[in-house]
Each structure stands twice: as C-alpha cells, then as structure tokens.
Amino acid sequence: MNKILELSNLKKYYATQKAVDDISFSIEKGSIFGLLGPNGAGKTTLLRMITGIFYPDSGDIRFDGKTFDPENDIIKIGYMPEERGLYKKMKIGEQALYLAQLKGLSKSEAMTKIKFWFKRLEMETWWNKKVEDLSKGMSQKLQFVTTVLHEPKLIILDEPFSGLDPVNANLIKDEIYGLAQRGSTIIFSTHRMEQVEEICDHIVLVNLGKKILDGTVANIKQQFKENKFAIQLGEVPASLTAPSFEITDQKAHRLTVKIRDGYRSNDVLQHLLQQNLTIEAFHEVLPSLNEIFINLVEGTRATSRAFQPVNP
Amino acid sequence: MNKTLLIIQREYLTRVKNKRFVLTTILMPLLIVVLIAGTTFLSIKGKDERKIAVIDQNGFFKGNIKSTKALAFEFPEGVDTSNYLQKGYSDIILIPKFDSTGKMNYLIRSKKRISITTESAISERINAAIEDNMLQTAGIDKAQLDSIHQQSQYAELKAVEENGEGVKESSAGLSYGIGFGSGMLIYITMFIYGAMVMRGVMEEKTNRIAEVMVSSVKPFQLMAGKIIGIGAVGLTQFLMWIILIIGLTTAAQAFIPHDVMEQVKTLQQANGQMPGGGMTQAGDAAQQIYKMQHTFSTANWPVIILCFIFYFLGGYLFYAALFAAVGSVVNEDPQDAQSLMLPITMPIIFSFIIMTNAVQDPSTPMAVWASIIPFSSPMVMMARIAYGIPGTVPYWQLGLSMLSLIGGFLLTTWLSAKIYRTGILMYGKKVSWKEMFKWAFRKN
Numbered sequence A: 001m002n003k004i005l006e007l008s009n010l011k012k013y014y015a016t017q018k019a020v021d022d023i024s025f026s027i028e029k030g031s032i033f034g035l036l037g038p039n040g041a042g043k044t045t046l047l048r049m050i051t052g053i054f055y056p057d058s059g060d061i062r063f064d065g066k067t068f069d070p071e072n073d074i075i076k077i078g079y080m081p082e083e084r085g086l087y088k089k090m091k092i093g094e095q096a097l098y099l100a101q102l103k104g105l106s107k108s109e110a111m112t113k114i115k116f117w118f119k120r121l122e123m124e125t126w127w128n129k130k131v132e133d134l135s136k137g138m139s140q141k142l143q144f145v146t147t148v149l150h151e152p153k154l155i156i157l158d159e160p161f162s163g164l165d166p167v168n169a170n171l172i173k174d175e176i177y178g179l180a181q182r183g184s185t186i187i188f189s190t191h192r193m194e195q196v197e198e199i200c201d202h203i204v205l206v207n208l209g210k211k212i213l214d215g216t217v218a219n220i221k222q223q224f225k226e227n228k229f230a231i232q233l234g235e236v237p238a239s240l241t242a243p244s245f246e247i248t249d250q251k252a253h254r255l256t257v258k259i260r261d262g263y264r265s266n267d268v269l270q271h272l273l274q275q276n277l278t279i280e281a282f283h284e285v286l287p288s289l290n291e292i293f294i295n296l297v298e299g300t301r302a303t304s305r306a307f308q309p310v311n312p
Numbered sequence B: 001m002n003k004t005l006l007i008i009q010r011e012y013l014t015r016v017k018n019k020r021f022v023l024t025t026i027l028m029p030l031l032i033v034v035l036i037a038g039t040t041f042l043s044i045k046g047k048d049e050r051k052i053a054v055i056d057q058n059g060f061f062k063g064n065i066k067s068t069k070a071l072a073f074e075f076p077e078g079v080d081t082s083n084y085l086q087k088g089y090s091d092i093i094l095i096p097k098f099d100s101t102g103k104m105n106y107l108i109r110s111k112k113r114i115s116i117t118t119e120s121a122i123s124e125r126i127n128a129a130i131e132d133n134m135l136q137t138a139g140i141d142k143a144q145l146d147s148i149h150q151q152s153q154y155a156e157l158k159a160v161e162e163n164g165e166g167v168k169e170s171s172a173g174l175s176y177g178i179g180f181g182s183g184m185l186i187y188i189t190m191f192i193y194g195a196m197v198m199r200g201v202m203e204e205k206t207n208r209i210a211e212v213m214v215s216s217v218k219p220f221q222l223m224a225g226k227i228i229g230i231g232a233v234g235l236t237q238f239l240m241w242i243i244l245i246i247g248l249t250t251a252a253q254a255f256i257p258h259d260v261m262e263q264v265k266t267l268q269q270a271n272g273q274m275p276g277g278g279m280t281q282a283g284d285a286a287q288q289i290y291k292m293q294h295t296f297s298t299a300n301w302p303v304i305i306l307c308f309i310f311y312f313l314g315g316y317l318f319y320a321a322l323f324a325a326v327g328s329v330v331n332e333d334p335q336d337a338q339s340l341m342l343p344i345t346m347p348i349i350f351s352f353i354i355m356t357n358a359v360q361d362p363s364t365p366m367a368v369w370a371s372i373i374p375f376s377s378p379m380v381m382m383a384r385i386a387y388g389i390p391g392t393v394p395y396w397q398l399g400l401s402m403l404s405l406i407g408g409f410l411l412t413t414w415l416s417a418k419i420y421r422t423g424i425l426m427y428g429k430k431v432s433w434k435e436m437f438k439w440a441f442r443k444n
Helices: A041-049 A070-076 A092-102 A107-120 A136-148 A165-181 A195-198 A217-223 A265-274 A289-299 B003-016 B020-043 B116-137 B144-153 B172-206 B210-214 B220-254 B258-269 B284-299 B302-330 B334-358 B366-369 B376-385 B395-423 B433-441
Strands: A003-011 A018-028 A032-036 A060-061 A077-080 A155-157 A187-190 A204-205 A210-216 A227-231 A243-253 A254-259 A278-286 B051-058 B071-074 B093-094 B107-110 B157-161 B167-171
Touching: A003 A187, A018 A060, A018 A165, A018 A210, A018 B107, A032 A041, A032 A165, A032 A195, A041 A155, A041 A187, A060 A165, A070 A077, A077 A136, A077 A165, A092 A107, A092 A136, A092 B003, A092 B433, A107 A136, A107 A187, A107 B366, A136 A155, A155 B172, A165 A187, A165 A195, A187 A195, A187 A210, A195 A289, A204 A217, A210 A289, A243 A289, A254 B116, A265 A278, A289 B051, A289 B210, B003 B220, B071 B116, B071 B284, B093 B116, B093 B395, B172 B210, B172 B220, B172 B284, B172 B302, B172 B334, B172 B376, B210 B220, B220 B395, B258 B284, B258 B366, B302 B334, B302 B376, B302 B395, B302 B433, B334 B376, B376 B395, B395 B433
Parallel strands: A032 A187, A032 A204, A077 A155, A155 A187, B051 B071, B051 B093
Antiparallel strands: A003 A018, A003 A060, A204 A210, A227 A254, A227 A278, A243 A254, B093 B107, B157 B167
C-alpha cells in the first residue's frame, strides 16, 4: 500500500450548507499534495475531518492503509491550521514542550527535538521569551516547529507562508522539501497558486464542497492547455495570416498564437519558415494554475455560497 | 503522560506561578485580619464620648442612672439649654415631672447629631432608671434592688440541641457566622473561578489556540483540564488561607500576656468555673478568650470543613462548565460575554439571596428545597449545615442534596461539552442562546 490517506465519498453537511459533498481522493506517501479552493469551498472542514476534529456524516477515511482512528492516529499527524495561535503569556520553550508532550512525546524526547529544531531554525535564543514578544513571522516559525516536531507521517499546513518574509518563507520551504524527502507526506492548502505550482506534485481543487480537479500539476496543465505558443521573431511583417493559427496577442517582436483545430505546431513553424522569417524563440504556453483556478471557479457563486440556503 | 493531566498541570502552574495569585493569597487573610482588628479597635476607641447634662424635675435620676465614660450623665446646677455648650457638655436632657399615666416625653438637645446606637443607649438607661423608680415606689427598697441587679448579671443563655443520645451545646450566633461566611465564600469563589474559566476559554478561542489544541487532544479533555486545573488553584488558595489564618491567630496569641493564658487554661480544665468556688475571679480578658474558644468548640468543624470542600467543588464544577460553554461561543467582543453570562449569574445571585434568608431561618420549605436543588444547593446547604447535622439538616436531605449536585454537574458538563466543542472552532459569528441549546441537545 503506497497511499498515506484515502478518502472515499466524504460528506459533511451543516444546517445551512453542504460543506463537503461527496469528495474522494487519495494521497501518495512522501508526496507534497496541494489542496486548493476558494474561500468557503470546504477545505477547512475537509482538513478538520482528516485531523479527527470533526467526524464525517458519511464516507470513509483510511490512514496508512487502515481505517482512520483519530484517537491513536492523531499523533502521526501534524496540523497547522489557518486560524492558529499560541498562549501569549507562555514562554516559547515551555510552549513548544507542552505542545510536543500533548502529541505524545516524553519530556526528554521532546527536549531533544525542540533543541534540534530551534538550532536548525536559529531560534535558540528565544527559549525564555514570551510569545507576546514575538513578531508575527517569528511566531509563525515557532508554530511550524511545533507542528513538525513529533515527526508526523502526515503534515497538514494551511497557508504556511502567511506573514513570513521571503527569507523565512524560503527557509520553511526548504524544510518542507526536506521533510518530504525524509518520508513525510505534506498536505499544503493555500490560495497562492504560484507556491502550489512550485512546491506541489499533485493537487485537488474543491469548490462548493465538491472536487472539481484532481491530478498532477503537469497533467492538469496539459489537460487545460489551449494550444497556445509564444513566438519571437527577428522582424514582424505587416500582416501575418495563415489557416493554421491566429494571433491572439502581439507585443513588439513577441507574438502569442493559438493553433487552430486540426493543425500542429509544426504547421505554424513551416509557415513561418516559408515566409523566411527569423525565428528567435518558439515555445508552448501552458496555462498557469492561477488561470485554471480562476476559469473553473469564476461564476460559480463560490464567494456568496455561505449565504445560500441548501435545497434538499 | 496522560494528556488531560498535562493540561491540568499547565492550567494550574501558569496560574499559581502568577504574581497576582501569590499576592492575593497572602494579602487576603492579612486584609481580613486587619479589617477585623481595625473595626474592633474603632468600636472600642472611636466611640464618641458624650458628656450629658441632665435637668431632672424629679430629682430621681441622680444616683440611679448608670453613668459610664463613653456616656456620662451629670447633674450640674445652673446649666440650661442656652449655656450647656459653654459649660463643656455635648448634650442636654430635659426630663419633665413624672405624671401619673406613666407616659413621659423627654428631650435631648445636642450640637452634634447623636448616632442611632447612642440614642438607644440613652433611652435604655433612662428607661431602666424609670423602671427602678417604679419598683421603688411599689415598695422595694434600694438595697434589695441593687442586689437583684447584681445577680441577674450572671445569668447567661446556654442553648443545647438534641443529639442522639444526649444534648449538645450550640450557639446560634456561631452557626449564623459559619453559615453566612461559608455561603458567602462559595458565592465569591463561584464568580471568581467561574469567570477565570470563562476568560481562559475565551483566550484560547480569540488567540486561535483552540484549533491547534484540538488537533492533539479532544475538546472535552481541553475543557475538563481547564476546569479541573482552575478548581485546583481554588483549593490551593483555600488551603493557603486556612494555614495563614491559623498561623496568624497562633502568632496573635503570643501577644497575650502569660498569666492571662494560664487563667484561660485553668478555665478550660474546670469547664468554665474558676476553682475555689468562684472566690478567685479570672480576669476579664481571660474570660473573653475562654468564651470565644468555648463557643468555637461547639461547632462540628470536621463535618463543616468536609461539607464546605464538597459544596465548593460541586458548585464550582456545576457552574464552571456553564461558564466554559459561554466562553466558547464568545468572540472578541467582551460585551457578548456580559449578556451571555446573565442567565448563569442570575441563579447564583438568587441563591445568594436565599442563602441570606436560610442562615437566619434554616428550616423554611424554601431553604430546604433550595438546599437540595443543585442550582442553589452549594450556598444554601452550607448556610443550613452550620446549624447542625442531623438536627437541622436530616441525613436524607444532605444525601439527596449531594447526589443531586453530583448529578447536576455531570449534566451541565455534558451539555457544556457539546456547546464547547462547536463553539471554540466557530469564528466571527455571534451565537445566541437558542443556537447554544440546539448544539447542546443534538445527538452525537
């Protein structure tokens, strides 16, 4: 079994909305998985079910090949929720120790691991400081450490980079890669598509409580490509028309063309060569996840969903 | 280690290590001692001394009215309402001739208004003198009257209650004191520690710790850990207060002169009588100390303390769960907390009012029922227990009250846990009591 998590037909209905409506997908061990969706799509509810905070109304969760048992499996999961915080009056060190012990580590074990991580992320001098003295970015770092400290098999990070400066964001990003390499699986939930594109292997997009997209980043891009190519020419003739393509955009020597149905990119190249034009660059333009996301979500009244009554 | 235990430990330690806790724990008994000492001192020293000129048409009061330093009656010549202030008197009393109907109005004039206690003291003494006068006109001579007065001063009421095989001495004053004191203490602590639980839950919610926490522990563990941890803080505080008060009174005893203490000891051995057939009198101070110690010993302290701890914990658990539920639904706005708290604080205040009545009359049906219903039983039962078990509070009432309190707090905890579970993860929405009820009573 190479799946860390398998969800099948998960449902969770609230009085006023279907938060999660029949969602199924699975996550490979050791992968970095992106869970995407607009605000109020049901991501948080989904994550809360995966972390055992909520019970699904129906459906089945399998964790590491066995039926999910929140009681015992919870220590194998590290969850950094979007709404997160720490005890303000508590010292950093004590706080980390407390949270680690609640995850089932013994005191001495917890101490060793805290020291390791504090050293790694240059936080050693923070031990006796209070959380209220930390900046937002600093407490974010602490939050990350407390999430991964107990070496969970599954790490769930909801908007992990919010409030981090680029330097610290990179630091955390590297740690995420490192954790994945060492065998942890990471679920990464965010609105920032460029981060998803950069980090994730596999994504699922949910909207209105339903899964609308599931696949690897590369596959999805292939799936949604519009046969667009970017061309850079040495000189652009006054008029350039051919049955094989149409120009959708032009900026100085750069053209974006859409290949008409029934033609291939080679037809375009052949036409350009016949015209004896200097081709400086020619490459396919794949849609960004951002474009795909907006295309799929726009117009689905996703944002106003929270105020819609459920029609049974 | 068990997770709930870890939570209890954190809740307990962060509060006990807090400077404010240490300060209030030490200062509170000191404050009480200072307050008691201060009022005693003021009542002895601070009484205004009045020198009163009596203009008596009958010529009777001179020699027959009791005159003390605080309230001195004098019968000067040539003093009237126009010049008594110049002559150094604070007040002047004008007493007309006794008339045959026995009714008489007399007048007191003062510059400084007289207090209610002084007023009653004056009229008491005048009336006593008039009574003496009537007795004398009825034929009892003065020597006889004086000796009667002398003897009646030694009469003292001793109340005893039926107690199984025999009788047991009791003191209504002490019962009142204990009942009111312990009821009051439970009332105050219910508010202090209940509010502490609520604030703790609100902190977890508004700082967004709740979701981080419930990804490692069950919401119920989080709530129970908080309630138990804060309850332990309360118990610690009581324990420290008891130790401090005992320590302070022991220290205070060291200031009592040695010979007085010796006398107290002999009084204790002789059960209140001075050896030697009353010929040797113990000093006033020794008598007072003995009386105080003796009165204190009439109460059944072990039972009272055990019951107090039970009712403190039971009442605390009963209400703390409700406070936690309210804390869990409150958002950033503390005003919400105020309005949501009202249905919880109302029964507490109401119980307090019943308690103040029950402590005066512990056997009314109202007091009996209020001491059994868990909403009010912690306070009201403590007020009644002070009057004695099983005399005033039969065993069946005590048992029923304790059982219903245990059942009560299990019920409130169960209901609150359901509200709490939903509430702590709910952000930005104002929750009404109606919704809370819906959460509390829905299945699973």
